Amino acid sequence: MNFDLTDERQMLQDSLRRFLRDNQDKLRASTRLGTSDNELGFDAAIWGKLAELGVIGALFSEEDGGFAGAGFDLTTVFEELGRVGAVEPLLDTAILGGGLIAALGTEAQKELVEQVIAGDLHLALAHGEPNSRYDLAQVQTTAKTDGDGIVLNGRKAVVINAEAADYLLVSARETGDVGDEAGISLFLVPRDTAGLSLRGYALLAGGRAAEVDLENLRLSASARLGEAGGAYAALKRATVRAEVALAAETLGAMEAATELTREYLLTRQQFGRPIASFQALQHRMATLLIELEQARSAVINAAGHLDTSPNEQALQIAAARNLIGRAGRLVAEECVQLHGGIAMTEEYALAHIAKRIVMADHRFGDTDTQLERFIDHSAA
Numbered sequence: 001m002n003f004d005l006t007d008e009r010q011m012l013q014d015s016l017r018r019f020l021r022d023n024q025d026k027l028r029a030s031t032r033l034g035t036s037d038n039e040l041g042f043d044a045a046i047w048g049k050l051a052e053l054g055v056i057g058a059l060f061s062e063e064d065g066g067f068a069g070a071g072f073d074l075t076t077v078f079e080e081l082g083r084v085g086a087v088e089p090l091l092d093t094a095i096l097g098g099g100l101i102a103a104l105g106t107e108a109q110k111e112l113v114e115q116v117i118a119g120d121l122h123l124a125l126a127h128g129e130p131n132s133r134y135d136l137a138q139v140q141t142t143a144k145t146d147g148d149g150i151v152l153n154g155r156k157a158v159v160i161n162a163e164a165a166d167y168l169l170v171s172a173r174e175t176g177d178v179g180d181e182a183g184i185s186l187f188l189v190p191r192d193t194a195g196l197s198l199r200g201y202a203l204l205a206g207g208r209a210a211e212v213d214l215e216n217l218r219l220s221a222s223a224r225l226g227e228a229g230g231a232y233a234a235l236k237r238a239t240v241r242a243e244v245a246l247a248a249e250t251l252g253a254m255e256a257a258t259e260l261t262r263e264y265l266l267t268r269q270q271f272g273r274p275i276a277s278f279q280a281l282q283h284r285m286a287t288l289l290i291e292l293e294q295a296r297s298a299v300i301n302a303a304g305h306l307d308t309s310p311n312e313q314a315l316q317i318a319a320a321r322n323l324i325g326r327a328g329r330l331v332a333e334e335c336v337q338l339h340g341g342i343a344m345t346e347e348y349a350l351a352h353i354a355k356r357i358v359m360a361d362h363r364f365g366d367t368d369t370q371l372e373r374f375i376d377h378s379a380a
Contacts, residue, residue, distance in 0.1 A: 020081075051117070075251075095241055129154070136181075139184050140173070167189060169188060206356065260349060295323060321364075321370040
């Protein structure tokens with residue numbers, strides 16, 4: 001089987017890599033914006049340039065207004081973003097928010113996808129709740145019909161990109177019990193809607209998120225995405241695509257961390273020679289390279305299974321995320337140890353990249369959760 005990129009994907013990779021390399025200083029500054037007075041948590045100028053390059057469009061199919069959108073298009077883009085530790089919310093605005101609107105929206109609602117691709121609109125998925133952990137069906141937020149409108153009440157936790165979003169996609173339960181897959185709906189909620197409040201904060205690995213409170217938030221029925229109570233399947237599909245993208249981003253970060261470490265070992269001298277000549281360090285570096293290649297194979301395998309049966313898809317993606325989580329933690333810890341104290345300084349790129357690697361494991365399901373999913377789908 002040929003795993004080389006197609007000509008189109010190679011062009012996309014080359015142009016994106018060149019752009020990110022030429023804007024390294026701005027990107028490094030943007031990784032710290034989440035802790036400053038900039039409530040976006042990322043550089044708006046960088047976001048606009050990514051849209052101009054067609055990077056956002058590469059995450060959508062032609063029928064949705066983009067020009068690609070397959071699994072390997074996602075991995076091509078996100079691996080490059082991972083290399084530089086970019087915090088721009090492509091996953092939240094495009095893969096999750098834009099993907100759900102494209103899947104469930106009316107023709108009028110789908111016009112928002114065009115604005116996303118153009119870089120003019122931001123989205124955030126407000127789905128996770130304080131007690132939901134990694135269970136997509138664990139939705140306690142309620143949506144009650146009131147006359148000709150719908151009233152939402154509940155709380156959403158760690159909503160990434162919420163402060164920058166023009167619209168939040170809020171999940172709420174219209175029917176059924178907490179934990180049921182049926183009965184969950186999605187609603188398009190403008191950020192300035194009465195009854196919606198945000199408490200924003202910086203994330204450890206860059207960017208920003210918010211706790212979202214919904215108190216008697218009133219919407220028209222036209223704000224619903226898709227059929228009442230029928231959003232779970234689309235949520236699952238969007239999350240699966242996001243998991244593949246996140247795995248590719250982590251792989252790119254692992255590559256960057258390993259390369260920074262290799263350069264450091266070749267530069268740092270002790271006893272009159274580079275410490276890369278010490279056999280013990282060579283063995284540790286070799287282990288990292290082996291783990292990196294395993295992670296690369298896992299990402300390729302996961303991307304290749306995005307269009308298979310739901311059970312096979314879930315099985316392979318759980319396997320990939322479990323491997324990436326374990327290998328990523330090893331790479332992050334070893335790279336920091338091989339560097340020594342300098343790896344922990346905020347000014348050095350590895351500090352940020354290592355945080356991105358470790359924290360990625362805690363989104364959509366950590367290594368233990370992924371192992372449980374793999375076992376469940378293996379038995380199916």
